[in-house]
Amino acid sequence: MTEGVGFNYKVPSADKVPEIYDDAMLEMSDFFQNIAKELGEDEFIREQSIQQLREWIAKHPHIKRCRTDAPFLLRFLRAKKYSFINAAKTLESFLTARTKHRQWFNNFDIDDPALADLVDTSYLFPLPRLDSKGRVVFFICSSKFNPAKHTIISPIQLIHMMGEIYYETQEISCAGCVWIFDMEKTDKRVLGMITVQDIRTLTDLVNTAAAARIKELHFINTPAVFRTIANLILQLMSEKIRSRVFCHPSLEDLHSKMDKSLLPKEFGGELPMAELTANYKKLCRKMRPRLLAMNDMEIELVDNPNDIWTNYSGRLEDGAIGSFRKLQVD
Template identity: 75%
Template sequence: MTEGVGFRFGKLSVDKVPDVYDDEVLEMSQFYQDLAKELGENELSRQQSIQQFRDWIAKHPHIKRCRTDAPFLLRFLRTKKYSFIQAAKTLESYLVARTKHRKWFNNLDIDEPELSGLIDACYLFPLPRLDSNGRAVFFSCSSGFDANKNTVIGPIKAIHMLGEIFYETNEAQCAGCVWIFDMELIDMNALGLITVQDIRTLAELVNTAAAARIRELHFINTPAVARTIANLVLQLMSDKIRSRVFCHASLGDLHSKVDKTLLPKEFGGEIPAAELAASYKDLCRKMRPRLLTLDEMEIELTDNPNSVWTNGEGLEEGAIGSFRKLSSCENFLDLVAE
């Protein structure tokens, strides 16, 4: 478990209009309060925007079941810097992605053999401490994936599971996260398991449905073939994501960008990768009930998913007008001030 990160382990509700809303947000240090303020957050804007979000979910004609607890909604508000329209559209895309691509996003169960095996093989795990910028750092060893034993679904689910655990924490929402991928021992047969259409779909989901503040992506020891494919994938990503990608020719180059004491012992740090992966597996098991509850969220898929935005289908005219108006404001307080 990453030191300094506040996790919640309680039961989740996916009722879109629960009897009692969950408003609990873990206390933040002044450091993270200042970061949240840079995203447009203060006590009033947070309360008002969460309530606005809940009203929107309650009136949305296609959302059938959805989390409405404060940490979950803050994940979208903070990622989009309190632009309500952008946050709501991202939540909508997130629910659609979960519904259309269940094989990638459902059943995030650490007791499922493939997921369990990937973590045991150190395919993906968080590092033991936050970095100097207060960010969570995640590490992936390509050697943990075996094309003879694993499907392409396993790594996608492993990445999604780690995100679902961390992205609702104050630390990841306010400071963001850093991903590091060691590609030296990548199984080249793995590259033949994913189709071009899968790559396009995943890139689109990252661009439209990922409520995450990804600050940096580091790749080390990347073979030439993998670099070529990675460049093609990056062309499908947003300019913002592309600007945050760093490719390192050596471990020393990575150390110049990332505090090496955070890294696994095999990469210059202090704690062996197997020990970090085992600790993460314990965290996944504690989170298991929450992660499995996510499968109960549901949105109705329609032929015209944008209809709710273009003509206010099923929503009160005044409400949808307010949502549109919010898109031109930096945050909810701008609307209140008018």
């Protein structure tokens, strides 16, 4: 469990028009309140924007079930710096992704043998403290993925599961996150387990449906065979994400860019991966009911040429989002 992060274990409702809206939020320190202000947030804007998103959800003809609790909606508003149109667009894409790609976005269950086994290997875990900018740092050891034992679905699920645990906490929805990928000794058979179309779809999801403030992506020990794939992925990413990618030729170079003490002991830090993994697994278990409740959200998939999911160049004036353009918050 990461120090400095306040987790909410309550299971939220997926009723798109509940009798009483859930406005409960954990308090933030002055440090994170100042970050929120930099995103354009104050008490009035926050309350007005949450209300506008709730009205949009209630009137959306294709959204069947969706959370409307304040922490969930703030995740989208803060990620888009309180642009209502962009927040609504991302929420619609998020729901579409969950409905269209259930194999990647549903059943985040630490009791699932495949997911539990991969977590136990220390495939991914959060680092013990927030960094100096208040961001959570996630660490992935790609070599822990065994193609003979795991399907490619499991690591994709686990990455999204990590996000669902952290992205709507007050601290991380404001300050964002950092990802570190250790690519050393990654099994080459992984390349045969994922198609080019899968890569395109996953990068589209990051570009359009990730309600997260992804601040930095660090790669270390990347074998030459994976650099071609990495370059393809980077070409598909948004320019903003590409500008936040750092490829390190050595562990020492990573140390020059990041607080060394945060890292696992095996990478020059203080706490061993086994301890960080055990703490993370306890958090996954505490969050399990909340994570499984994500399965309840759903949007009707429609064949609409102006739908932002199938036509990103479509005019925002068209469709459900366009009808709420007047609610734009500058």
